[in-house]
Amino acid sequence: MSTLLSVKGLTSGYGNLQVLREIDFEIETGKIVAVIGPNGHGKSTLLKTISGLLPTWSGQCSFKSEPLCSGAPERARKGLVLVPQGDQLFMGMSVEENLLMGAFSRSDVGATMETLKEVYELFPRLDERRTQRADSLSGGERRMVGIGRGMMSNGDLMMIDEPSLGLAPLIIEQIYDALGKLAKGDRSIIVVEENPSRVASVASHFYLLDGGKFAWSGDAKELSASGDVLKTYLGG
Amino acid sequence: MPKNSPHLVMFSKHISGGEEMDAILQIMITGLTLGSMYALASVGLALTFGTMGMFNMAHGLFMTIGAYGSYAAAELWGFPLPLALLVGLLAGGIVGAAMHIAIVSHMLHREDFTTTIMVATAGVAILLQDLILKQFGAYPFKQPVQVEGLMLIGNTAITYQSIAIVLFAGILIGTLGWLLTKTRFGLAIRATAMNQDAAKLMGVKTELTYLQVLVIAGVMAAAAGILISSLASLSPGMGANPLIRAFVICVVAGLGSVTGAGFTAISLGLMEAAIGYYFGVRYGFPVMLGLVIIVLIFRPAGLFGKQGVVRA
Amino acid sequence: MTNLSILKRHLLGCVLTVAFMAMLPLFITQRYFLGEIILFMIWASVAIQWNVLLGHAGVFSLGQMLFFAIGAYAVGMLGVHLDWSPWFSMPVGAVVAALAALVIGLACLRLKTAYVALLTFAIVFMVDSLIRTEVECFTTVGGRCLPFFGGGQGFFGFDDLGFRSMLKGKWIVGNYYVVLGAFAFSLVASILVIHGRLGLAFRALGDSQIYAAARGLNRTRFHIIAFVITAFFTGLTGAVYAAHFRFAGPSLFEFSNLVFILAMIVVGGLKSTWGPVFGAVLMMILVEFAKGWGDIQNTLIGVVLIIFVLLLPRGLAGATATLRSKLMTDSGTQDNLHAARADPRGAEQ
Numbered sequence: 050m051s052t053l054l055s056v057k058g059l060t061s062g063y064g065n066l067q068v069l070r071e072i073d074f075e076i077e078t079g080k081i082v083a084v085i086g087p088n089g090h091g092k093s094t095l096l097k098t099i100s101g102l103l104p105t106w107s108g109q110c111s112f113k114s115e116p117l118c119s120g121a122p123e124r125a126r127k128g129l130v131l132v133p134q135g136d137q138l139f140m141g142m143s144v145e146e147n148l149l150m151g152a153f154s155r156s157d158v159g160a161t162m163e164t165l166k167e168v169y170e171l172f173p174r175l176d177e178r179r180t181q182r183a184d185s186l187s188g189g190e191r192r193m194v195g196i197g198r199g200m201m202s203n204g205d206l207m208m209i210d211e212p213s214l215g216l217a218p219l220i221i222e223q224i225y226d227a228l229g230k231l232a233k234g235d236r237s238i239i240v241v242e243e244n245p246s247r248v249a250s251v252a253s254h255f256y257l258l259d260g261g262k263f264a265w266s267g268d269a270k271e272l273s274a275s276g277d278v279l280k281t282y283l284g285g
Numbered sequence: 286m287p288k289n290s291p292h293l294v295m296f297s298k299h300i301s302g303g304e305e306m307d308a309i310l311q312i313m314i315t316g317l318t319l320g321s322m323y324a325l326a327s328v329g330l331a332l333t334f335g336t337m338g339m340f341n342m343a344h345g346l347f348m349t350i351g352a353y354g355s356y357a358a359a360e361l362w363g364f365p366l367p368l369a370l371l372v373g374l375l376a377g378g379i380v381g382a383a384m385h386i387a388i389v390s391h392m393l394h395r396e397d398f399t400t401t402i403m404v405a406t407a408g409v410a411i412l413l414q415d416l417i418l419k420q421f422g423a424y425p426f427k428q429p430v431q432v433e434g435l436m437l438i439g440n441t442a443i444t445y446q447s448i449a450i451v452l453f454a455g456i457l458i459g460t461l462g463w464l465l466t467k468t469r470f471g472l473a474i475r476a477t478a479m480n481q482d483a484a485k486l487m488g489v490k491t492e493l494t495y496l497q498v499l500v501i502a503g504v505m506a507a508a509a510g511i512l513i514s515s516l517a518s519l520s521p522g523m524g525a526n527p528l529i530r531a532f533v534i535c536v537v538a539g540l541g542s543v544t545g546a547g548f549t550a551i552s553l554g555l556m557e558a559a560i561g562y563y564f565g566v567r568y569g570f571p572v573m574l575g576l577v578i579i580v581l582i583f584r585p586a587g588l589f590g591k592q593g594v595v596r597a
Numbered sequence: 598m599t600n601l602s603i604l605k606r607h608l609l610g611c612v613l614t615v616a617f618m619a620m621l622p623l624f625i626t627q628r629y630f631l632g633e634i635i636l637f638m639i640w641a642s643v644a645i646q647w648n649v650l651l652g653h654a655g656v657f658s659l660g661q662m663l664f665f666a667i668g669a670y671a672v673g674m675l676g677v678h679l680d681w682s683p684w685f686s687m688p689v690g691a692v693v694a695a696l697a698a699l700v701i702g703l704a705c706l707r708l709k710t711a712y713v714a715l716l717t718f719a720i721v722f723m724v725d726s727l728i729r730t731e732v733e734c735f736t737t738v739g740g741r742c743l744p745f746f747g748g749g750q751g752f753f754g755f756d757d758l759g760f761r762s763m764l765k766g767k768w769i770v771g772n773y774y775v776v777l778g779a780f781a782f783s784l785v786a787s788i789l790v791i792h793g794r795l796g797l798a799f800r801a802l803g804d805s806q807i808y809a810a811a812r813g814l815n816r817t818r819f820h821i822i823a824f825v826i827t828a829f830f831t832g833l834t835g836a837v838y839a840a841h842f843r844f845a846g847p848s849l850f851e852f853s854n855l856v857f858i859l860a861m862i863v864v865g866g867l868k869s870t871w872g873p874v875f876g877a878v879l880m881m882i883l884v885e886f887a888k889g890w891g892d893i894q895n896t897l898i899g900v901v902l903i904i905f906v907l908l909l910p911r912g913l914a915g916a917t918a919t920l921r922s923k924l925m926t927d928s929g930t931q932d933n934l935h936a937a938r939a940d941p942r943g944a945e946q
Contacts (some may be wrong), residue, residue, distance in 0.1 A: 100486060102482055102483075102485065102486070120485075121482075121485035121486055122485050122488050122489055122490045122491070123490075125485070125486055125488035126488040127486060130486070131486050133482070133483065133486065137480050137482060137483040137486075138480070138483070139475070139476050139479040139480055139483065139484075140479055140480070141475070141479050142475065142476070142479065146472065149472070150430075150472060150476050150484075150487050151474065151487060152473070153469070153476075153487040153488050153489060154487070154488030202487070203487070216391075306717045334711070340711050340714065340715070359604050388903060388906075388907060391907055392906070392907070395910070399710060399711060400651075400710065401656055401906055401910060403657070403714060404859060404863055404906050405906040405907070407856050407859060407902065407905055407934075408856065408860070408898070408900070408901075408902030408903040408906065409899065409903060410856075410899075411852065411853055411856045411895050411898055411899040411901070411902075412896055412899025412900060413898065413899075414852075414895070414897070415895035415896045416894075416896060418895075419892075419896075434797050439912075442810070457903065466840060522852075525722070525852065526726075529718070529719050529722045529723075530719060531714040532719055533719050535714070535715070536712055536715050536716065536719075539714065540711055545786075567726070567727065567730040567731075570723055570726065571727060573719065574719055576717065577716075578704050578705065581704075581705075581712070581716075582707075585707060585708050585709075585712075586799070590635065595805075
């Protein structure tokens, strides 16, 4: 097992407001890691900082044993993919154009078409709606496009910000089914969720983010054993 | 300024007998010629606004620079016409790029970008206009880059220049449309326009996209400037008239809507030609502006604009 | 510090400024310099009003020169066509400018910022080209065909303010005080608007439009009010301009005039109270010096405008405020820094 991403002493925030305080963690190739924790404690900020959308104040990230260069586009081209919260689709484009945008930094046309086929197999709904504009889709369909667009870049690390946010339970199930299938490949995934119950079955390691720091971490077994700790944080 | 109005020249050349068919044909030709020039003048403006929320007050000067670039290449350096045309287009693109590198790129992250960039580009406009005035003088020149000759359909004369204008504008706008919708390059521009952060996450270097957009806008504006000057004349202030039309066209279309700007330009060109024909050339623009304001009272985001697309 | 004391402080500044300006003719006797100061007061007044609109009310109007021209044309047209004295036509000009602003405001100000800028710009252009292309003679003045709106040359040589016959060689001093009067009106009005109830509404609308709307503040209504008030004083200034120079013509609409005044505001500091006045002083001095370097006024204005937008976007007022708050932080009063940031009224001069 090799380390894919390693984060050391990462701090970041918005304007003058510091959100992340000295974050350290690592993710290995082929693993699924979940970052959980209450809202407003820096989960999205962490992903945005790693992806390069937010500037790093201090600390280092290295990806595939190389230090990460600045700028979101460069990081994306290196294979670091963020599926942002609220989907952030290209609303005026069709479903297929959105998906193709996901493959923007790829030049291997044949393999890209292969991935497109995989996305349509994973989300048959998108195949039906491939010419439809993104702003005419339902919330669940939009989420599918968001995740599919992330898949299209065929990156080594996919970071997914709250895939269940704002969706009906039935749709959430579908989305997590898909995530489970995604995990079977060799790519690593970081999933952010407020509540650990959804991710418990897919992730192998869990980090609890509280007040911009990791307050707890452990594997699936430890997670089920530490119910009380988590309840204190999440109010479950 | 009246001496720079292309349609003034066109009408004074061709007004002939009062036959209804001739009138319609005349209006169609004038309108299409005007419309295609307006379209060229406004698509760049719409593209810049749509992608970066930037209103470029120096857009009119891009036109002037294109026109003078061609003029200088043909008249002063003795280049053949196609090459002179190319020099003009290139000049527009270079000025667009220079403006981005020197000014716009440093301001993009400002909170009040929409308003401050207007002020900054107004400064660029007056600076460039003054430099052109110093270099070439205020005396209006004839644009050497044009096609001579005309043909007759019934009693209506159609200059080859009009045909060349419509063709050239059509080719340029068609190419832009193809670029925007069918290529990876265009996909990046559209993605940046729709969602800048998401575009970055896909690996689009948005800073570079903005530069490309200003170069495209510069080239399209330069083309418009060359065509317009071939009908009227070259003068340092020649960009003002088409710029105002481009403003109005972009407002009617809905700021940022590139396709909308193209269609609106053609319709407003036809309308202006008709009003000019029946009521007199000086009323063409005022009536158009009046109608525009009425349109906006009912559709505040423009005809093709959507409330969400318009950034203000 | 309460609202009232800020208002009083600014009004006191106003009185001092006007008193200072009123004493200048006692020391300066050259007609050229008095003429330059008159021009300064005229442009400063336009800049002050535009800043109220642009910086405080948030209306991105590019139509200020139209209202200025309406004031000027009222004096010119009434003077030439009806032989009115400027004393009667000046208030008429201001009122007509305000009425025009009301009509344009009702039609345009519902729209978003960028649209307002474009439409006001287009309207000015339209009026300009309509005036310039008018060819039918309305009257003949001294063998010259004069269209109703003056055509490309405009109106000149109409009755002056009467000081030429009254004060003979010192007539310009009389004009000076008339212009000073208009300048003082404009300055006081701007302070009353910025630091009065209207200004409060503008700040509320600027901070959060949704909250302001929830409190019953109608953005468009306040924008129209600001538009009309500033048009009134801009029109008055234009009327005074025409009375002083005995000229009103389409050259007033030239883009360079607009950018010159814009530069005054930006140099002084958009959103400040006194910025435009200082900006006008500086720009006038700069242009005066530039005369010695050849005809480079517009190039210079463009360069200054670009440099300020890029490097000092809040103008001199903002730069001094930043400097002051830095000094305050150094002496350990962190709270004052925040106060200076949060309250634009504290962060100026």
